[in-house]
Amino acid sequence: MRRACLLLARVVTLGLGWLSAWLAPCANAHADPGYYVVTAYDNEGQRSVDLRYWSVKRSGRREKIWPELGLGYGVNSRWYTELLYSTIGPSNWDIVPSNLSWQNEILLTQGEWPVDVAMHAMLVREIGYEPHYSLEYGPVLQTDVGRTQLNANLFFERSFDSEEPTPIQLKYQWQVRHRWQHWMDFGVQGFGEVGAWDHWGDASSQSHRAGPALFGRVDLGQGSKQSLLYQAAVLVGRAYNQRARMFTLRLQYAF
Template identity: 65%
Template sequence: MKVGRLCFGRASRWSHAAFAWVATVAVGLVPATSVRADPGYYVLAPYDNDGLRVVDLRYWTVKHHGEPEVIWPEVGLGYGINSRWMTELLYSTIGPANWDIVPSSLAWQNEWLLTQGEWPIDLALHASLIREAGVDGRIWSIEYGPLLQTDWGRTQLNANVLFERRFEPDDTQPIQMKYQWQIRHRWHPLMNFGLQGFGELGPWSHWDEAGRQSHRAGPALFGHVDLGDGDASAQTLAYQAAYLLGSVYRRRGSMFTVRVQWQF
């Protein structure tokens, strides 16, 4: 299976070194505000995105029974450094459903393709450096892990295992283990159908009891619209949305996610 690129973009004039410098500086500038760390749920699907530039708009919610809904509006800027490395700077906010939002986190996210069709299952590596908002000084965390992707006819399958480590002044928590999976059937460019699932298992070396773990899954829709004529300067508008049921933060609840990308 060959990992396919979502769309083709013009060669960027951005400097690779400048992009890395801006991302590093910006991660340190998030104001310290008391909010709960957000789980950030979008399935990581690696592609060859050499030269691709992305404006990434995200919105997702968490709703527990009998409690107000919490929302996470997010915006990101991404760039395909080369055919194997995609990087993105993502700014997240949090608040109630009336949009009384405050800063939540700033993340520098990276994916590296380790294979590109040599094996039946393609392998990539994900790593994020996250600056979380908090009242007790800077709270940092790192997230990393392998990403697996393959095709079965017109159906794409993804399975990701992620590890998260938080760094706080009095933090003694071990590395946490999470997972993602996705099934996506390419029915039509404007409309793909699928399923998504996410979960948190607890410490990687000793999972939590089943009642303390979180698992949720549900239907998802995907698609894209070509805004150009297919040449090197073409632009694409891609979208995805999902509604998930199960447990969130170890409690019964639901999540809704939507993501729109302008790719050029």
């Protein structure tokens, strides 16, 4: 098992390097990875095609959109991994390559504690003429109170854009999801960035936003392991230190 994991990691790393080098002449854009709450689930053996879309509309600025495509796999009961290809642009007809990301979630507990704990890690490679990398990592916490699921994540982000060390940034995610029907749940999500992890910025330089969210799952055929999962949220608050409105949508075909 250990050899298989090391081999998979090597293949993914080489694949990221090859794909980013091939796409490098296509663009010189910069965008953050999409904002989706990371959750802790056992997805052993599950494969998925992940379509993501999110937008940001800041006051006095044109709207920016980030369509993303991901391929995910549950390696075992504790490890889920996904490759993501992100684009950026002012409209669906005017987008360019933006990022390549390798996202991983490792479950540390599986029900033996009142709160399930996982570790999140995502390596992001900005597509462009010069390589720019960042690493996001941190704990994922999840618990249930009756039919309501609670999530709280604390992530650190380290950028490797220059030779000079840059401060590690701190960001957070939270979610309240109430299970209503099999095909639809409802809740609230929130995200924020506070600045350097050991020296938070003042209130005007921080970003915080929250809003309502819908979730659901549609099984594709009786007895079939195929399903369509979706979630959507509308967030208001601050992004990039300015007042902004965000919309996020995620469609995941699992099989």
